[in-house]
Amino acid sequence: MSYFEYSNPKIRYTGRWGELNNTMTATACGSYFEFAFEGENCFMFFDLESCSRPFGHVYISVDDGAKIEAELTHFMKIRANDNGTHHVKVIYKSAVEIHSRFYHPLDGKISLKGIETENLVVLPDDNRLKIEFIGDSITEGVLATSEKPELLEVYPEYQDNRVYADDVTETYAWKTAKILNLRPYFMGYGAVGLTRSGCGEYPPAAVGYPYCFDGVETTFEPDIVMCNHGANDRGNADRYFNEYEKMLDLIRQKHPNALVVVLGAFVGFNAEELTDFVKEYNKKNNCAVKYIYTKGIVPEEPLHPSASSHTILSKYIANELKKFIG
Structure with missing residues (x-):
């Protein structure tokens, strides 16, 4: 398996994402990222430094299937049903209003560090308005x-x-x-x-x-x-x-x-x-x-x-x- 940094161009971000401490970070709910990987296994790594509990929640969907809600953790594993190409979408579903989401240190954030998998695949263009x-x-x-x-x-x-x-x-x-x-x-x-x-x-x-x-x-x-x-x-x-x-x-x-x-x-x-x-x-x-x-x-x-x-x-x-x- 190979490790792909958050900045890899095959990872697509939608929302108010910005680079912070070697991660791609967002604090606005509704921000999401997508990628496509080859193989059965995929690991996503997140930085929770400065985050306060309760951590934010995400929706994870694979191959446009049902959205599964999960609490952010340092790493999340996806195991697909086969060795084909799989599309993953991760939505920042909810945070806690009283957490700091503008001034540093940010304790209400989602910060992607990278992805480990066999290979990342280029996503089709998203040409929507x-x-x-x-x-x-x-x-x-x-x-x-x-x-x-x-x-x-x-x-x-x-x-x-x-x-x-x-x-x-x-x-x-x-x-x-x-x-x-x-x-x-x-x-x-x-x-x-x-x-x-x-x-x-x-x-x-x-x-x-x-x-x-x-x-x-x-x-x-x-x-x-x-x-x-x-x-x-x-x-x-x-x-x-x-x-x-x-x-x-x-x-x-x-x-x-x-x-x-x-x-x-x-x-x-x-x-x-x-x-x-x-x-x-x-x-x-x-x-x-x-x-x-x-x-x-x-x-x-x-x-x-x-x-x-x-x-x-x-x-x-x-x-x-x-x-x-x-």
Whole structure:
């Protein structure tokens, strides 16, 4: 068997991944990597240095089969059914909001060191349009699959169970991308807003946006950028709109060719005012930012939608987004 470093070009990364201490690291749930190997056995090696328990959870699927949930460990073994070529996909499913995921040391991260197997095979090209989702805990799937909320009410048990109750693949964002066959990139961190920092000392959205984590800039170029902020900004409306303008300026500056979409807050915060804001922004900047109105699509409570509510949202959002991208 041979050892292949994290930087091997046959490993494909989707999401806010950056190099850190001889690993490829991400802190945003929804980030994933793929590779294809020949043979029966494959070992994946991860760096858990600085990570805090409970460790993040991943979904692992082989040959497009069922997704199996597992806690991150130093190494994970895959044993295939035959000596053929096998495709592996590893999704960063859930983390813990209160862990540090921007400033170092990062204790809520996934860090791939390398892969040991007989041989890695070049993957087919992924030519899907890239969509970036910017949001908060709702976007990263907090409590999206919690079926027994009474188990999550008492701290510290609440946090210990959260990696099971949270699931980025149950979100409106993941499901919207799936409906429209888009390649999803996620920036969702708990309690973050345009006007405030969030859990784990994650900075306000515009401060964190250019980076995978502190000091490491993103390098991917999305075709579509969808911003969903407001649930954590229900304070000063004037400040909210001022910060939203700065955020849109930043997105358009970093990705001048991307279609930019403002997605209304699901809690209904400033829904009508946001309509007028986008119109004025476009007039002022001679641009074509789109707006998707979401008030009333799902109940405003609870703050974190259930998996079924995320499904309703995704169908609605996909239908609206389809009008913009054809």
